Amino acid sequence: MNEVSASAHSDTDIPVVERASATEELLPPLTRSSLSFLCDSGGISPTAWSKALDFCGFRPDGSAWLAYWRQVSILGGVLFFLAGLICFIAWNWGDMRPFQRMGLVGLVVAGGGIGAVIRGLDTRLGQALLLTCGVAMGPMLAVFGQTYQTGAELWELFRVWTVLLVLLAIAGKQAGLWFASWLSGNVFVALWLGRSLSSPFDAFSQFFVLPEWLLVIACAVALWEWAARRAGQKESRAWLRSRWLPRLLFFDLIVRTTSYLIITIFDAYYVADGLVLWLPHQFVVLFAVIIACLSCWWYRKKEPDLFMLASLLGAGTVILIAVLAKSELFFDAGVVTAFLLWGLLIAGITAGLAKILLHLQRSMAVEQKSEAATGFSNSSGFTVFGRARPDVSWQALWKNLQAHGAVQAEDSLPRLEEPISPWYIRLLLSLGGWLTALLFVCFLGFLLFATLGIDSYEWLSILVVSVPILFVGRMLVAGNQIFSRHFGFALSITGSVGIAISLFLTFDKPMLACFALAVLLVGISIFMRAAAYTFLAAASICGCVAIGISFLLYEGLGDGLSAHLVSIAVNLSTLWWILVGLGLAYFCMREGKWRGSSRGPIADAWFFGAYAGMLLFQIAALGLPYGLNHFLSIPVIGAAGIGLGAAVGTACVAFFLTRKRSWQVRAAVMIGMVIFIVLSRYQPGATLAVFGLVLARQLGNAVMQGFVLAYLLAYMIFYYYNLAVPFSMKSAYLTITGVLLLLLALILQIWKTKMSKQEASHA
Template structure:
């Protein structure tokens, strides 16, 4: 998105122009764009389908069949990729090839395989070992293929795995600060290292759009914010995180405004510094006068940040990251101003109206940075206060309130000359208008999200989503064609954001789920079809306006997309993401393209957790749709041949063979090529060897371990990857807390220092084991003690994480829909080895009968 801010006299931004040339969208034709989109989207849907199928814990396949099937599929992907990469010859960008996507899918499948092992052998939900092992197994393929996706996957796994690990050990390593503060600082530093590695490998990764550095920078900033907020409970306040955070942001600013010029990274650094500075200032403010000082300081800081950004850009350039910084600063200061004024609700709209008028006047009459920033803050505060005040005027006629709100928004929108403020005005006014017109009689509340309801109650969600997405298309296209795009584009972006937000709130039962579940009202079906077919209509219209080279696609491409919409008809977020991708390509807006990709990934994550359809239904629909898109990619690939070269840039190779073997690893020396040749199969061997070794160890323990039964008390959430599970809370954990208090000080201190110890358990007359004592090491022949196990005793390891005690596992995974069956569980039956390691074999009911 572009934003028009205050113009400053300065020399042309040569660095920015060079940066724009390096990251330009390029001259993609529709055929090329659709081919790459079909391959990328199909691969993403297949990866999501694999995760959903594993999480469903399908009861009609045995553990051996599941393990064998996943490993065979993994081997097939890697072997095929190896052949595509090395057997044939050619040169192409390895981020956009079939081999690159297949290795990426294999990397996702590795995580699924590890989750499957944890699911089968009940090793616990979302443990840090799973994510860090996933990262370790993916590293050889990252080194071999060097794709942006594999790099981003590695960064994500590093953050999740390290976050879970630091959450476990922060209380032992950083005893002088709260756990969350220490965890945030450690993860921020870890991401600094990841950023340095990415920058060193930037060219080899082929990251033309610099997606990796920006996402890693966002992770750094996010963890610093988490650490700073946690500082409210620290002995020295928030300064323990703010000072190193500001130093790090200053370093980023210096690096990316110098030789390694990247204005987006500079804007992110300034945004991080702004919020890091705002948090301790808010903590310091204890009255109206001090809060007013804080607002003034933040206005000065935001003005300074915008001026320093302007020096890096040519006068006409106002890219998305300037908008991001301006909107964030404006919202923070506006909220603080509202808190300072603290008006009563009945007079809220009057105060807001005055502030909005004064703010708009400052923007229109001033050309200096500080008054304009003050005007934007006043106007933003006025819009928020007026909008909420009108919303709360329940005694006034609804349509009168709605008309007044829309008129107010239109006047302010036209009066101000800043696109960031216009975006905020449009978003607030249109969002409140949707809330005002929400039917009160329906059981489907505005914020109910994906809760299970009669789908007829969801009509308001889909209806508003459809007209918002249709209006977004009109606003974006008109804004692109008019000479004054800054008048139309902000409202277009507001409509885009609101429609995507409603897509997250809408239920998603999938078409297959409807056939076997709830009835579908004709009105809802019409809205569903209209929402799903809007991208098809847009694509058909765009292809009709394209050149003669795209004539063969004018009927085939929309028809293929229409078939795909059947799969995601009940998942509107996918249709919306596809719509933004099409418009981003047609309008030449990289920000909209990137937004579409982010929306797709985010919606697939939300779709996993929605309960309107079963995981098996989701897996089937996603898999079928993904396969269809890959079939479309193949058909598009066959068109690439001599006939298409008359109107397209020359390619090193042509035809299907060029697309089936385009990825070749960088490295000119024989040693480098030989190393790359070995990395793909070596990674596969590493995965299969270690996973099957783990399976062998688990099976041996289950077959030969000592039987131990512990009493438990369950609850029922859902894991990140592994599916539905029952969280386990063993009664013996409470006994451990008491025993730690009664244990000798040396034993208790040793257990806390090493993060766990061993339980000495003894069986009662009913066969249920209870705690006898705690030891720091398992009794062995060389470590004889009075606690050496006897036939009615057992030694079982436990982990101590702060005040949390974990005994073997914290979850029991079951097939989707069987929560009611395992609600009868009262005991857990373990198999325990002589070294204290244990596995949960099964759950038992009140009479100690095994549950199926």
């Protein structure tokens, strides 16, 4: 979710920036994150950085904010309205006439199609309406089949739905409809192949490791790449240059193939007993080799795409580790030695992977014109705020800065010696560091308690061992070698985990251990001066304080003070999350204070880590209480007030952004914020998601937005599924919410149009 969680280069040293001519420049794509990185590394001043944001359009104005929330409202309104309509028909099935059922769903299908034609298939609203029309066709087919008892099976419904979606995708020329067609087609084929099985879940499990479908996915990726290459620079086919869909398909192919090979390595009999059509299961091994070779050639030479290569190398690394594990490498050396050697091996493999990826990124720097810190596409029309305007280049930006005196006229474009690694590379490499740390923790545990037989003063023994490991990790993280950086990162996590264990063994009360660990993590983060470690520490600190507050309640339940302690715990928890929300809002609005120095990446890590901590704790509070004992349900208390904290943070950002606007705008925004704060009591998870969208939009972070939107969708499904009201009320709530969001989108559109006319009249 962040862009600092796992760096492929050193987190302590900012890459050196040199001056070079325009022909020698080695600059990343012009994005907001690359400008911030350039500023932190000394390439441009904070003043020039601020002017560059305005020139490139990275700093949203009032019109951009209205357009953004209009898109979010349209998307949410359509989803809520469709869900409410389906639930309404399902609840009133027996009381509705066939014509009424078909009429309701048909109205959505017809309205979406007609509205798309009226608005234009090339407009964002038209594309959204056409996608709504396609998605609503599925429920319409289901209602038709149940109403008139056609006898059609479920796979037949998805077959017809897939055909209709494909036809709409051909007419609409948008990647979203092709993705919907792909999903529907997957379900159709899985159900058709498993029509003789007792459960659809059995069908999907068999379908996941089907060799024929691997070939189908590969052909789909190849066809898309062929069509995109033929499209060239034609404006009418710009949607084919979207990268998110081929990346998703390729990632699906890589995950399926890798899973198949791993299952084959560890349990060949399970694969042999699977569904067999025409191709033998041995085909997958040859298929994987061919796909790997062709993909390396195509995405390195013909269509440079670092995401594809990183996915391929990551999959190859996982398969290599699986082969080594199957061969029982180091297993005969004893448990303790095996954990140590495996930790060193994983650290070495991760360092080697980092070296290969950095080499690829450097060699592809000139070719990677579309690379940015996001998996979304320019042509998607929804997450474009992480990129510059199409007519802006580094040369145009530099000339503008020179014209405004932000840089000297004789200064040439800066050049970074180290490229900025995209988020997926950082995440991929961080997984290796976390796995290495886990192995080292197991090694220490077995060494201290199994081999050395320590049975007294365990906390002291763990602490004595963990502190030197932490210091060694700090020294290695600051090194210049790739292996030392990742090895040091793993050692730093290992030492921190050891210190945390020793604290919980020292204190009789877990509450005190949580608070002490939070304080220690602050100090260790300052000492480490590493962005990746700081991100993890920030997320952990948020959780430690909240869990400590939760233990305040849990420990007092047996003393008969539960009512008093509940009040204290809830108030403290609310206060804590308000402070976190205010801190995030302050960073978002005062980002310029940290730009232009080595503190910039560290400050970014604190920011993203703190929000990740809020998000993870909210998820834990929702999921842990189900099916677990009372002790593990304490995050529910710790999450009290998290919605209010997010709402207060959102209100502060809104107040800051509108402080120079007219009183009418400020009054409208503040009234909306008051309503938002009141609603946060009933929808804390949704409030937290909206807060994340505000922060992501202001900072131009498309990766953060993607994670927040995924969380919001999952949260709303969870919320309505567990809502303790009759099904009829759920359908009403969903429908009303959808209508309100669509009305909000209309209001925002009218407001945006009015603002545009006012700006035109003053021009």
